[in-house]
Amino acid sequence: MPVYSRLQLRQSLGQDWLRDTIVSTTTSSVWGVSGSINVVDSRQADPSLSSEGMYQRAWIRVAGQNLRVATFNTGSGAFLSAMLGTIVASGAEYEVHQRVSPDEKDRVLTDVARSLRFRQEVTLPSVDGLTLYSLPDSVLAVFDVRYFADPTNSMGRSERTVPWFKVVPTGSGSRELRIAPSLGASQTLVIDAVIAGSLGTGDTATINLPDDEWLLAGAAARCYSLLERDSPGKEAERYGEHRSRMNLLFARKQATYRPAYDYRIQLDEPF
Numbered sequence: 001m002p003v004y005s006r007l008q009l010r011q012s013l014g015q016d017w018l019r020d021t022i023v024s025t026t027t028s029s030v031w032g033v034s035g036s037i038n039v040v041d042s043r044q045a046d047p048s049l050s051s052e053g054m055y056q057r058a059w060i061r062v063a064g065q066n067l068r069v070a071t072f073n074t075g076s077g078a079f080l081s082a083m084l085g086t087i088v089a090s091g092a093e094y095e096v097h098q099r100v101s102p103d104e105k106d107r108v109l110t111d112v113a114r115s116l117r118f119r120q121e122v123t124l125p126s127v128d129g130l131t132l133y134s135l136p137d138s139v140l141a142v143f144d145v146r147y148f149a150d151p152t153n154s155m156g157r158s159e160r161t162v163p164w165f166k167v168v169p170t171g172s173g174s175r176e177l178r179i180a181p182s183l184g185a186s187q188t189l190v191i192d193a194v195i196a197g198s199l200g201t202g203d204t205a206t207i208n209l210p211d212d213e214w215l216l217a218g219a220a221a222r223c224y225s226l227l228e229r230d231s232p233g234k235e236a237e238r239y240g241e242h243r244s245r246m247n248l249l250f251a252r253k254q255a256t257y258r259p260a261y262d263y264r265i266q267l268d269e270p271f
Contacts, residue, residue, distance in 0.1 A: 001208040001209060001210050002208070002209060002210075002212070003206050003207070003208055004206060004207055004208075004209055004212050004215075005203065005204055005205065005206050006106065006109065006199055006200075006201075006202065006203050006204070006205045006206075007203035007204070008212075009109050009199075009207075009212065009215065009216065009219075010095075010102060010105050010106060010109060010203075011023050011095065012212065012216060013105055013109065013216055013219050013220060013223070014095065014097055014100075014102075014105060016216075017216055017217075017219075017220040017223075017246075018099065018100060018220060018223055018224075020097060020098040020099040020100060021095055021096065021097050021098070022044070022095065022096040023093070023094075023095050024041050024043060024044070024093070024094060025041070025091050025092060025093050025094065026039060026040055026041055026062070026088065026089075026090055026091060026092050026094060027040060027041050027042045027043065027077070027090060028040045028042070028090050029087065029088070029089055029090050037067065037080075037081050037083065037084065038078045038079065038080050038081070039060055039062055039067075039078070039079040039081075039088075039094055040076060040077060040078045040079075041077045041078075041079075041094070042076065042077045043077060044072075044077035045073075045074060045075060045076055045077035046074050047074055047075050048074075049074045050074070054072045054074065055069045055072040055079060055096065055098065056069060056070070056071065056072070057069065058079075058096050058097060058098045059096070059097040059101045059102055059103075060079050060081065060094060060095070060096050060097075061094060061095040061096075061097065061102045062088055062092055062093070062094035062095075063086055063088045063092060064203075065086060066101065066102055066103060067081040067083045068081055068082075068083060069081055069096070070082045079096065099227060100223045100226065100227065104223070104226065105219070105223065108218075108219045108222040108223055108226075109199055109215065109219050110199055111222065112215055112218035112219045112222065113197045113198060113199035113207055113215060114196055114197060114198060114199075115196075115197070115218065116196070116197035116209075116214065116215065116257075117140065117194055117195070117196065117197070117258055117259055118194070118195055118197060118208075118259060119143075119192070119193070119194050119195075119259030119260070120193065120195060121190050121191065121192060121193070122136065122139055122190075122191040122193050122195065123188050123189065123190055123191070124177075124188070124189040124191065125186075125187075125188060125189075126147065126183040126184065126185065126186070126187040126188060126189055127183075127185065128182075128183075128184050128185035129182045130182055130183075131178055131179055131180060131181075131182045132176050132177070132178055133176060133177045133178075133179070133189065134174060134175075134176050134177075135167065135174070135175045135176060135177050135191075136195075137174075138195045138196050138198065139175075139191065139193045139194075139195055140193070140194045140195060140196055141193060141194040141261065141263075142165070142167050142177065142191055142192070142193050143192045143193065143194075143261070143262060143263050143264060144161075144191075144192040144263075144264045145161075145162040145165040145177070145179060145189060145190070145191055145192070146159055146160060146161050146162060146189075146190045146192070147159070147160055147162055147183055147187050147188060147189050147190060148160075148187060148188040148190060149187055150187075151186070151187065151188040152186075157188075159190070162179050162183075162189070163180065163181065163270070164179065164180045164266060164267070164269075164270040164271070165177060165178065165179045165180075165266075166178045166268075177189075177191070180270035181270075194259050194261070197215075210257055211253065211256075211257065213249070213253060214250070214253040214254070214256075214257055217246050217249040217250040217253055218246075218250040218253075220242075220246040221243050221246035221247045221250055224239045224240075224242045224243035224246060225239075225243050227239040228240045228243055
């Protein structure tokens with residue numbers, strides 16, 4: 001499946017879905033004046049425009065920093081913030097978010113990623129004679145369990161079926177996989193499972209998706225819900241219409257990509 005980074009997803013969400021984001025690079029050094037910081041991009045300059053209120057209170061993200069824009073200079077293309085920031089060299093990539101902050105976009109991307117479900121193999125190294133294995137928290141359902149008898153053999157790993165398995169909740173709140181009979185050392189359990197999606201922190205964190213619209217439609221719906229909640233009448237109605245369309249698209253993508261559930265038929269106890 002294609003791999004998408006948090007940076008790609010956030011920028012696509014802002015530019016293509018919410019239409020509230022500029023992504024560009026600085027054309028001169030980011031410099032501070034009297035405790036404030038400017039982000040200068042001459043490509044954004046347009047002296048014919050009035051700078052009154054333009055980009056005011058927007059969020060600018062540069063070098064991992066989120067700054068609020070106090071004023072925008074239409075003559076130079078400088079975004080002026082009264083917040084302290086780290087000096088950034090010319091050519092640094094930056095983002096301007098006008099309606100939904102980059103932090104809020106990151107939060108909804110994380111939340112929607114966690115709601116996604118994928119069917120894939122999860123591997124665990126075997127321990128000689130062990131019949132109980134702790135399952136990772138991301139594993140939500142187990143359909144089948146196999147093992148590689150010779151996992152390092154490039155010519156053939158000797159994949160075989162585990163005769164019996166069961167997932168059992170423990171007193172500590174975790175879950176363990178019980179198998180019978182036990183395996184030998186240096187073998188690999190292969191668990192056919194449904195797992196929850198996850199998107200780590202940081203712009204370089206990645207997630208594998210069959211279609212990025214699956215995640216982005218859900219994230220856009222949540223962003224429009226936030227805008228709808230905080231906007232006056234007519235604007236709230238418009239955002240509500242966008243939210244409904246995004247929710248419908250997300251539901252269609254869920255129906256397309258949600259995993260099939262087909263458990264192996266077996267006895268409740270090992271024979």
